[in-house]
Amino acid sequence: MLNNFIFIVLPYAALALIIFVTPYRYFSNRLTWSAYSTQFLERKTLFWGANPWHYGIIPVLAAHLLGVIFPGPMKAFLGNEFNLLVFESIGLALGLFAVFGCLILTLRRVNTPLLKRVTFASDWVLLYLLLAQSLTGVYVATFMRWGSQWYLHTAVPYLWSLLTFNPQIEYVTDFPLVFKLHAAGAFVIVALLPFTKLVHMLYLPFDFLKDPPILYRWRTK
Amino acid sequence: MNVRAQLVMVFNLDKCIGCHTCSISCKNIWTDRKGAEYMWWNNVETKPGVGYPQKWENQDKFKGGWVVEGRKLRLRAMGKGPTLLNMFFQPNMPKLDDYYEPFDFDYSNLYKAPPGSDQPVAEAYSQISGERIEKIASGPNWDDDLSGSQVYAVEDVNLEDRKIVEDYGRMFMHYLPRICNHCLNPACVASCPSRALYKRGEDGVVLVDQDVCKGWRFCTSACPYKKVYFNWQSGKAEKCIFCFPRTETGQCNACAHSCVGRIRHVGVLLYDADRVEAALLKPDDQLVAAHREVILNPRDPQVREAARKNGVSDQWLEAAEKSPVYALVKEFAVALPLHPEFRTMPMAYYIPSLSPVISSGADLHELADHGTFPLLEKMRAPIGFLASLLSGGNQEIIAEILRKQIALRLFKRAGNLGQPIEESILKNAGLDEAGANRLYRLFTIGGYTERNVIPTQQREELDSHQRKGASGFGILKKTRGPK
Numbered sequence: 001m002l003n004n005f006i007f008i009v010l011p012y013a014a015l016a017l018i019i020f021v022t023p024y025r026y027f028s029n030r031l032t033w034s035a036y037s038t039q040f041l042e043r044k045t046l047f048w049g050a051n052p053w054h055y056g057i058i059p060v061l062a063a064h065l066l067g068v069i070f071p072g073p074m075k076a077f078l079g080n081e082f083n084l085l086v087f088e089s090i091g092l093a094l095g096l097f098a099v100f101g102c103l104i105l106t107l108r109r110v111n112t113p114l115l116k117r118v119t120f121a122s123d124w125v126l127l128y129l130l131l132a133q134s135l136t137g138v139y140v141a142t143f144m145r146w147g148s149q150w151y152l153h154t155a156v157p158y159l160w161s162l163l164t165f166n167p168q169i170e171y172v173t174d175f176p177l178v179f180k181l182h183a184a185g186a187f188v189i190v191a192l193l194p195f196t197k198l199v200h201m202l203y204l205p206f207d208f209l210k211d212p213p214i215l216y217r218w219r220t221k
Numbered sequence: 222m223n224v225r226a227q228l229v230m231v232f233n234l235d236k237c238i239g240c241h242t243c244s245i246s247c248k249n250i251w252t253d254r255k256g257a258e259y260m261w262w263n264n265v266e267t268k269p270g271v272g273y274p275q276k277w278e279n280q281d282k283f284k285g286g287w288v289v290e291g292r293k294l295r296l297r298a299m300g301k302g303p304t305l306l307n308m309f310f311q312p313n314m315p316k317l318d319d320y321y322e323p324f325d326f327d328y329s330n331l332y333k334a335p336p337g338s339d340q341p342v343a344e345a346y347s348q349i350s351g352e353r354i355e356k357i358a359s360g361p362n363w364d365d366d367l368s369g370s371q372v373y374a375v376e377d378v379n380l381e382d383r384k385i386v387e388d389y390g391r392m393f394m395h396y397l398p399r400i401c402n403h404c405l406n407p408a409c410v411a412s413c414p415s416r417a418l419y420k421r422g423e424d425g426v427v428l429v430d431q432d433v434c435k436g437w438r439f440c441t442s443a444c445p446y447k448k449v450y451f452n453w454q455s456g457k458a459e460k461c462i463f464c465f466p467r468t469e470t471g472q473c474n475a476c477a478h479s480c481v482g483r484i485r486h487v488g489v490l491l492y493d494a495d496r497v498e499a500a501l502l503k504p505d506d507q508l509v510a511a512h513r514e515v516i517l518n519p520r521d522p523q524v525r526e527a528a529r530k531n532g533v534s535d536q537w538l539e540a541a542e543k544s545p546v547y548a549l550v551k552e553f554a555v556a557l558p559l560h561p562e563f564r565t566m567p568m569a570y571y572i573p574s575l576s577p578v579i580s581s582g583a584d585l586h587e588l589a590d591h592g593t594f595p596l597l598e599k600m601r602a603p604i605g606f607l608a609s610l611l612s613g614g615n616q617e618i619i620a621e622i623l624r625k626q627i628a629l630r631l632f633k634r635a636g637n638l639g640q641p642i643e644e645s646i647l648k649n650a651g652l653d654e655a656g657a658n659r660l661y662r663l664f665t666i667g668g669y670t671e672r673n674v675i676p677t678q679q680r681e682e683l684d685s686h687q688r689k690g691a692s693g694f695g696i697l698k699k700t701r702g703p704k
């Protein structure tokens with residue numbers, strides 16, 4: 001029952017929300033598409049929060065995605081013991097870095113009066129959720145060794161089975177509860193993404209890398 | 222030749238009385254909103270002073286504008302690669318305290334306070350946190366009229382000799398009204414990774430597309446004039462829009478319109494877009510000359526032909542011909558760009574203020590031959606200071622302009638008193654009688670339509686779908702948070 005909820009209901013709900021709500025928000029009101037930076041109001045602690053958080057979480061997230069997209073090459077790469085050791089160590093370090101950053105970000109919101117006006121329920125939900133998510137992640141990485149390897153043989157085929165609408169949850173149902181929490185957290189975060197400021201990670205600018213520096217817009221041409 | 226048109230404002234500092242009327246009219250129209258309380262798209266500073274935000278001119282601190290690297294310009298702050306790595310935390314962005322914490326007063330306390338032995342007061346509270354402010358620590362014109370000069374004015378980067386602040390006999394001041402310069406080489410536009418900032422092709426106004434802006438804040442840091450602001454409520458960047466809804470219909474900007482000293486002129490300049498970059502590679506003290514070269518003569522048939530080819534309409538060409546701005550910036554060459562060495566090629570120009578006429582009794586000042594004005598080197602406002610502000614350190618350019626202003630005054634004074642005027646005074650300053658009279662009109666009695674020549678923009682030329690989308694600022698849609 002719980003397994004069905006976590007591994008079938010949640011992921012499909014999240015998928016539906018992110019696929020339909022994100023473009024809706026993009027096309028209906030782009031005025032809310034922002035990371036809602038608070039650096040202007042408080043910058044000292046933000047530096048120690050935002051940098052570790054993003055530098056930690058982005059590579060870790062990318063590694064998760066890499067496993068899903070290129071399971072074959074990843075398996076080959078991590079088959080080498082040395083590679084696996086280095087990969088896991090870096091991953092764990094980055095995870096701890098992210099936890100540290102997220103903790104700072106959360107405490108910062110608690111302790112800075114100026115931020116009260118720009119802190120909404122969604123900010124708390126996100127920060128606590130992401131903190132919990134990175135903590136369960138670090139726990140899994142520490143106590144369920146070689147996750148980057150077994151992830152490819154369990155979670156990845158499961159995720160693919162979701163995408164092909166043939167969910168095979170046997171791949172993941174035997175895991176301990178922390179892992180299930182980590183998975184559930186991930187789906188909840190994806191589900192909330194289109195409704196919150198997390199959308200900021202979806203619209204990454206790359207055009208400017210090739211554009212000439214000064215952009216003109218002609219209304220008559 | 223790639224001719225484009227630009228709407229430009231000229232400020233006659235000689236006439237600015239620092240009344241802040243411009244700032245108020247701008248604020249009432251554009252920044253009287255949540256998240257924008259601290260913004261002054263138009264502000265007036267006292268020079269010497271640290272300005273708003275404090276020390277904005279100090280690029281060692283804020284890293285705004287461009288620098289020359291070899292035969293290329295690059296943003297002082299960072300290139301494109303580092304831009305991607307600095308998206309999470311903006312290293313050079315000014316913080317709230319560099320502006321000030323916006324405050325208002327709780328007037329309801331005046332009638333709500335319980336009976337007591339003392340008068341109730343309207344207490345200050347923060348417009349951001351809503352909390353009471355015990356002691357207001359800063360404000361939009363905190364160092365107005367040299368107040369606290371030992372703390373603020375001494376920090377002015379343009380001062381050569383800081384001791385001057387302590388010497389009452391030598392101290393000087395003038396005002397500096399500032400809006401967005403709508404630069405030809407805007408650093409804010411170049412720095413935006415989302416490409417939300419753009420320059421309008423038709424009139425050169427620099428705008429932030431609120432839909433495209435994602436709040437990465439590189440523009441706020443990159444603008445050396447600190448004229449792009451971050452709205453803490455909407456999470457996006459905002460800036461002076463040159464009152465485009467007004468100028469499009471031929472009315473002048475709210476700040477210029479409300480200026481009681483009538484120090485502002487608005488008009489069209491034609492420039493050669495292909496020559497901008499090369500001009501900006503020149504050394505600091507040649508930048509003013511380079512600016513002037515980029516600006517084209519609207520009466521030159523070749524220029525007109527090229528302009529027409531680029532879609533500049535006849536109406537705009539006519540406005541360019543009559544442009545008071547062209548007269549002041551290029552023909553008479555009395556208006557200068559603010560800090561040209563930031564290399565954004567700002568399109569707001571300033572006529573330097575002439576130091577006051579002083580009594581010949583003062584022993585501090587040696588007067589020139591004609592007996593009315595002090596020698597240029599002995600002017601109250603040091604030429605070096607004006608040069609640092611307006612000509613990339615080129616003192617000769619400032620001296621030329623001051624000589625013109627002095628000659629003009631002597632010429633009109635002689636006329637008023639019915640005295641003969643020596644031809645040589647006008648001639649030495651590079652003026653003739655007709656020119657002097659024209660300049661006099663522009664400086665003094667020229668009416669609204671002489672001071673401002675603003676062609677309308679033909680809405681019917683626009684694609685109707687685009688026109689529908691261009692609803693202005695987009696403030697009708699909801700942003701985050703309570704209303």
Ligand code: HEM
Pocket residue numbers: 035036037038039040046050054057058061105123126127130198200201204308309310436437
């Ligand atoms: C991919 C590129 C990303 C960029 C460029 C980016 C950029 C930013 C920026 C500019 C801020 C505002 C910081 C400030 O207050 O000034 C921010 C905040 C935040 N980001 Fe990201 N981000 C990215 C990815 C992510 C990812 C992958 C996550 C999480 C899964 C994330 C979670 C957050 C959170 C939770 C905040 C809010 C922090 C707070 O409440 O103080 N970001 N991000």
